[in-house]
Amino acid sequence: QQQVKQSPQSLIVQKGGIPIINCAYENTAFDYFPWYQQFPGKGPALLIAIRPDVSEKKEGRFTISFNKSAKQFSLHIMDSQPGDSATYFCAARENTDKLIFGTGTRLQVFP
Amino acid sequence: DAGVIQSPRHEVTEMGQEVTLRCKPISGHNSLFWYRQTMMRGLELLIYFNNNVPIDDSGMPEDRFSAKMPNASFSTLKIQPSEPRDSAVYFCASLRTGGLAEAFFGQGTRLTVV
Numbered sequence: 140q141q142q143v144k145q146s147p148q149s150l151i152v153q154k155g156g157i158p159i160i161n162c163a164y165e166n167t168a169f170d171y172f173p174w175y176q177q178f179p180g181k182g183p184a185l186l187i188a189i190r191p192d193v194s195e196k197k198e199g200r201f202t203i204s205f206n207k208s209a210k211q212f213s214l215h216i217m218d219s220q221p222g223d224s225a226t227y228f229c230a231a232r233e234n235t236d237k238l239i240f241g242t243g244t245r246l247q248v249f250p
Numbered sequence: 251d252a253g254v255i256q257s258p259r260h261e262v263t264e265m266g267q268e269v270t271l272r273c274k275p276i277s278g279h280n281s282l283f284w285y286r287q288t289m290m291r292g293l294e295l296l297i298y299f300n301n302n303v304p305i306d307d308s309g310m311p312e313d314r315f316s317a318k319m320p321n322a323s324f325s326t327l328k329i330q331p332s333e334p335r336d337s338a339v340y341f342c343a344s345l346r347t348g349g350l351a352e353a354f355f356g357q358g359t360r361l362t363v364v
Contacts, residue, residue: 180357181358182254183341184355188350235305236281236300237306240285240292240295242292243293
């Protein structure tokens with residue numbers, strides 16, 4: 140049972156494009172929604188995170204949009220660069236430290 | 251701090267053999283997680299420790315898998331006997347409990363069971 144559903148599985152954009160990755164959840168006990176970025180051969184690393192009482196958070200070129208009523212959140216990457224090519228995971232945390240991850244989106248940004 | 255340290259980085263073993271993966275969390279972190287990553291299922295949480303105590307092991311696939319955390323600076327994940335379907339990348343992560351704590355991941359152990 141996948142508690143956090145992520146789409147698409149893969150995404151290809153050209154440099155300067157705006158890839159969007161979507162996630163949905165069911166468990167209303169989740170209280171924190173981070174995104175992790177993973178490069179080949181490395182472990183995931185925290186990119187940006189949001190709490191459910193906020194509808195949008197922006198850090199540099201990365202923006203999270205959060206729709207609490209729909210139980211959905213998404214990551215937007217503005218002016219994408221080839222260096223953004225990586226696998227992106229959305230995650231959700233229960234009111235403990237337990238982090239549940241989506242299945243990941245492999246992003247490729249071509250010059 | 252050197253970050254979360256996992257060993258070995260790569261492990262190739264024959265079906266039926268015992269495999270032990272090791273993790274040293276970041277000093278001062280009191281929660282530790284073991285995840286398994288595959289293309290099909292993404293990052294699956296296997297087990298989660300808090301203050302060295304297993305809190306949730308509902309993700310451990312079956313009795314062949316076991317995990318221990320004898321002290322705050324060391325954890326192991328053991329598979330006995332190993333099977334080809336256990337082939338995956340296994341990650342350990344740690345965090346310091348409280349607030350919007352960030353989980354730090356190790357570099358992972360790529361396990362291949364032939």
